[in-house]
Amino acid sequence: MPHKPNEIRQYLLERVYYSELSPIAETAKEFAISREAAYKHLRYLINENQIRAIGSGRSTTYKLVSPGTIVKEYKLSQKLEEDIIWQEIMSSTLNDLSSNESTICHYGFTEMVNNAIEHSGGTRLVVHLERTAISVTLSVKDNGLGIFNKITKALKLTDKRRALLELSKGKLTTDPKHHTGEGIFFTSRIFDSFVIHSDKLSFIHKNSDGIWQSRDSEQQLNGTMVIMTLLQPAKQKLDQLFNKFSSGPDEYRFSRTHVPLKLAQYGHDSLISRSQAKRVLTRFEKFDEILLDFAEVNIIGQAFADEIFRVFAKENPDISIKYTNANTQIKKMIHRALSNK
Numbered sequence: 001m002p003h004k005p006n007e008i009r010q011y012l013l014e015r016v017y018y019s020e021l022s023p024i025a026e027t028a029k030e031f032a033i034s035r036e037a038a039y040k041h042l043r044y045l046i047n048e049n050q051i052r053a054i055g056s057g058r059s060t061t062y063k064l065v066s067p068g069t070i071v072k073e074y075k076l077s078q079k080l081e082e083d084i085i086w087q088e089i090m091s092s093t094l095n096d097l098s099s100n101e102s103t104i105c106h107y108g109f110t111e112m113v114n115n116a117i118e119h120s121g122g123t124r125l126v127v128h129l130e131r132t133a134i135s136v137t138l139s140v141k142d143n144g145l146g147i148f149n150k151i152t153k154a155l156k157l158t159d160k161r162r163a164l165l166e167l168s169k170g171k172l173t174t175d176p177k178h179h180t181g182e183g184i185f186f187t188s189r190i191f192d193s194f195v196i197h198s199d200k201l202s203f204i205h206k207n208s209d210g211i212w213q214s215r216d217s218e219q220q221l222n223g224t225m226v227i228m229t230l231l232q233p234a235k236q237k238l239d240q241l242f243n244k245f246s247s248g249p250d251e252y253r254f255s256r257t258h259v260p261l262k263l264a265q266y267g268h269d270s271l272i273s274r275s276q277a278k279r280v281l282t283r284f285e286k287f288d289e290i291l292l293d294f295a296e297v298n299i300i301g302q303a304f305a306d307e308i309f310r311v312f313a314k315e316n317p318d319i320s321i322k323y324t325n326a327n328t329q330i331k332k333m334i335h336r337a338l339s340n341k
Contacts, residue, residue: 008033008041013134016051016062017231018208023062050133064132074125076142082113085127093129094136101234104190105136111183112140112226120144122223134232135192141225146198155282162279164203164214165263167196170245170254171286182254190241193229197221207235210295212260247288255288262296272301277308284312288319295325300333309337 008031015023027038042062045051054061072089074080086109094105109127116125122144130137151163151172166172170185188194188205196203200220204213247255264271264280271277284290292308294300313321323334 005041005044007031008038009045010134012038012042012045013050013064013132014231016064017132017135045133048133064135066130066132068131070129072127074127076117076120076123076125076144080113080117080125082110082117085113086110089127090129090138093131097136098233100237101136101230101232103238104230104234104236105138107238108187108191108228108230109138109140111187112138112228115147115183115226116140116142116144116224119147119150120224121150135229136232137227137229139225139227141223143223146222147196147224148198148201148203159266160199160201161214161263161266164201165259165280166282167203168212168263169259169283170257171283185254185257186238186241186245187228190236190238191228192231192235193227195227196224197227198224212262212295214263256291257287257289258291258293260293260295262293265297270299270301271297271304272299274303274307277304277306277312281308281312284319284321285316290319290321292321292323293325294323294327294330297330298327300330302333302336305330305333305337306340309334310340 008027011030012023012027015026024035024038024042027033027041028035031038042051046053049065049067052063052065054063070089070093072085074085086106090105090109091102094102097105113125113127116122120142122142124143126139126141128137128139128141147167148160148163151157151166152160155163155166157163157166167184168188171181172184173181184196189207192207194205197217198221200217202213202215202217204215205211206213242252242254245254245256245258247253259280261271261280264276271280280292309321313319323330326334
């Protein structure tokens with residue numbers, strides 16, 4: 001059955017978004033068509049001003065065209081309301097999105113703007129919108145204390161990088177009286193790309209491959225900048241994401257979490273000791289079910305596994321701890337801990 005041109009062009013746009021070195025070769029292989037046929041579709045997108053070719057010959061690279069951006073600045077000293085900002089500059093610009101895509105953008109944008117208004121301690125807010133043929137990118141930047149600095153101080157952490165692990169767990173807020181700490185948890189998982197920059201540290205999640213990253217930078221960023229990108233058509237629905245981490249239809253409570261243990265590794269350190277495990281276990285008592293994700297973790301120590309899967313499990317029998325993406329060595333350590341339980 002022949003593929004529809006729109007399918008091929010959507011694939012080409014996505015390959016360019018992900019910076020494939022050869023979108024033509026990849027597209028030809030994916031749809032079992034000739035390179036000449038794939039190139040014709042690429043030329044169509046270039047002529048439609050959706051893709052721009054840079055350079056010539058084999059050194060040619062491609063970039064998605066952004067027809068325009070919106071940037072607006074606010075004083076945080078004003079009585080700002082996130083839904084008013086959304087209505088002023090975002091909703092009318094994004095009125096061509098599907099209902100689901102609009103809901104996702106509305107949710108993520110207002111959650112991040114509310115964080116800046118109520119938690120940043122800054123004086124200035126800058127919001128930014130950029131569109132391409134297949135993506136919506138929203139960014140929210142303040143000049144406040146910086147999210148990692150604030151979490152480190154509030155939780156009395158010894159390293160700012162530990163703040164990234166705590167953010168990934170969810171239910172993290174420095175103002176529990178007024179906030180539940182769900183905004184970043186769900187926003188980071190509903191957008192295709194979610195990045196927080198602050199100080200010299202970045203917290204990154206890419207839905208395309210499920211990768212979580214912490215990244216050091218030489219460049220200092222005062223305050224906090226959050227960048228969220230949604231690819232169209234959206235592959236998730238917000239209510240389905242909420243359901244995935246809820247306690248069930250009868251009690252719509254945020255009771256499950258997914259913890260990427262890669263964020264507990266700093267530099268070349270492995271997860272070996274009980275003290276490392278205890279840091280991972282921080283605030284686990286807030287959840288009924290915890291999924292530990294060992295993706296990109298190559299080795300764990302016996303003490304690390306024992307502290308989580310025997311000691312903590314015995315002390316907290318009502319909390320279910322599951323794991324995923326564990327290699328053979330890690331499974332052996334876990335099974336050893338469970339056998340001693």
